[in-house]
Amino acid sequence: MKRTINKNVFFLAAMLSTTFLSCEKGLEEETFSVLDANTLSLPANGEQAVRGTYAALKDNGGYGYYAGYLYWLYEYPGEVVTTRANARQGVQLDQLTYDANNSTINDVWTSIYRLVSRANESEEIIKKINYKENGSSEALQKQHLGEVRFLRALAYFDATSLWGSVPLLNKPSSEFTEADENPPLTDQADIEAAMIADLQYAEANLPESYPGSEVARATAGAAKSLLGRLYMRRLEWKKAADKLAEVMGKGYDLRTPAEGGIVSLFSRDNRSDNEFIFVLKSSNETSAYGVNSNSFGQNSTPWDFNRGWGNFPLHLSFYSIFNPEDSRRNLLTGVYNTIYGQVVAVPKEYGGIGEEADRDTTLAIFVYNLKYPHTGNYNYSGYNNVPIIRYADVLLMRAEALNELNGINQESLDLINQIRSRSGLQNYSLIDFSSKDALRDAIFEERNKEFFMEGRRRDDLIRWGLAASGGSNPLLKFKEKVVPALKNPSTYSDAVNYALFPYPQKEIQSNTSLDPSINNGRVK
Known part of the structure; x- marks a missing residue:
């Protein structure tokens, strides 16, 4: 872990990244000349530490962590999103030819532990500040602690979803022993216990909401939702159903058809909405790319549509599963005019209007998602906030948990029907x-249509398999859905546990507690 945990580098980065929650003005950064933690003794310094921790969610923007690369690991292995042949690292993920040297796997690992490091350092700073004697309150101190502990739990949720057992680091580097420099893997159950403790503290000490200018800060609802998501992953249906019920009636709702429905939810102009429980905030400044933005805008659509890069094409078969009346289909490129004056349309066999004999129409090879609008020019900044948790997910998770507990029941249907009726x-x-x-x-097919390209499909396929097999086979549905979508079905191997990614080779080489054998069963 020496390469991923470095006190001076990450503490400096955390304290310089103070504009994450005020990025409407772009890239203004305040530089501190004194970084000795002992001099950070004011509540304002606690606020700066919190903001620096949030900034790790985008890990310098562009493609970093929730700004892009995390979704390569969550979406490419599924059956909806695919990739172009020249995407290299993405092709490995898409075609299940996992490699411990894959740079995206390494980048996400590093990003996760960068967030963990910032959360640990920030927690220590905040604990040492006497908020009350400096004109503030213990309540604000607890809020700040709740925010960084929520973010640490989110980081470990991703780490355990992707790798299972990982090193658990939940203390500042000032308390590191020699053993902490090369930490062993910690059982996933022990990490989840630490996550539950963090999230329970967060839900008890975070506010229900913030002023509109502070969108993207973690709330009590965000902590409860993430805890519910964790219980779902653990198949603890009663705990999940009860926790998710606590989020309902707390000011969250679905964006209604009268408000423009789900299409307007992802409008470039919709910077905040009661359906968004927790998001990664992005900047609308043209110079924000690579620092305070995300990569979804230019990667979601192709060059001939709006000069995008088209790195997230979706299979035509995905378009075909939508009822033509389903408004969510309008978030896919069923037909569009290219920048060259052509028309590209989904073929009729997949539910589109394209015909082979139509000389004016080019038949689409893929469809693309429109949830992350691109600006249509050479400004590669991703303007939209990236949804990490939204209310529709809470409703469908509770519907699923109640079905697992009680079988077919009216409340589950009522919850699903809220999503369906909003979509027409x-x-x-x-x-x-x-x-x-x-x-x-x-329920899982509804989730597929609702949350495509929101980073949920891989986890859903694994949980679906576990539930359908009584907890014995996490890859039951993964194999059923993914293998038919592979370019070469023989790349799937029953000897590989695709529920877990290989540990990064760089981490194995730098951490003496790890051995290459830990990737046995994770690669061919």
């Missing part, structure tokens, strides 16, 4: 389902 679809009724299994399948 008919409501489900009890007679539409013959079993718990049938309703479970419908």
Whole structure:
């Protein structure tokens, strides 16, 4: 871990990154000449530490962490998103030819531990500040601690989702022993216990909301939602259902058809919404790319559409699963005019309007998602905030948990129907389902249509497999859905556990507690 945990580098980065939550003005950064933690004794310094911790979510913007690369690991291995042949690292992920030297796997690992490091250092700074004697309050101190502990839990949620057991570091580098410089893997269950403690502290000490100017700060609702998501992953259905119920009635709602529905939810002009429980905030400044932005705008659509790079093409088969009345289909490029004056349309066999004999229309090879609008020029900044948790997810998770607990039930259907009716679809009724299994399948297909390119599909496929197999086979649904979408189905191997990524080779080489054998069963 010596390469990923460096006190001076990350503490400096944390304290310089003070504009994450005020990025409407772009890239103004305040530089501190004195970085000795002992001199950081004011509540304002605690606020600076918190903001620096949030900044690690984008890890210098562009492609960093939640600004892009994390979604390569969460979306490429699924059956919806694919990649172009020249995407190299992405092709390995898309075609399940996992490699410990894959640079994206390494970058995400490093980003996660950078966030963990900042959270640990910030927690120590905040604890040492006497807020009350400096004109503030213990409540604000606890809020600041709640924010950094929420972010640490989020980092470990990603780490354990991707790798399972990982090193657990939850103290500042000033307390490191020699053993901490090369930490061993910690059992996933022990890490999850630490996450639960962090999230329980956060939900008890974070506010329900913030002023509009402070969108993207963690709330009690965000902590409860992430805790509910963790319980879902652990198949602890009762705990999940109860925790997710606590988020309901707390000011969150779905963006209604009268408000423009789900399409307007992802509008470039929609900087905040009650459906967004927690987001990565991005800047709308033209100079923000690479620092305070995200990569989704230019990667979501192709060059001939709006000069995008098209690194996240979606299979035509995904377009075909949508009812034409489903408004979520409008977040896909079913038909568009190119910058060269052509028309590109999804073929009729996939539910589009394109015909082979139509000389004026080019048949689409892929569809692209429109959830992250690109500016249509050479400004590569991703303007939209990136949703990490939204209310629709809370509703569908609770519907799923209740089905696992009780079988087919009216409340699960009522929750699903909120999502469906917002999208222009008919409501489900009890007679539409013959079993718990049938309703479970419908919930996961609804999630697929609702959350494409939001980083949920890989985890959903694994949880779906676990639930359908009684906890015995996490790859049951993954294999069923993903193998038919592979360019070469033989790349799938039953000897590889695709529920876990290989540990980065750079980490194995730099951490003497790790051995290459830890990747046995994670690569061919």
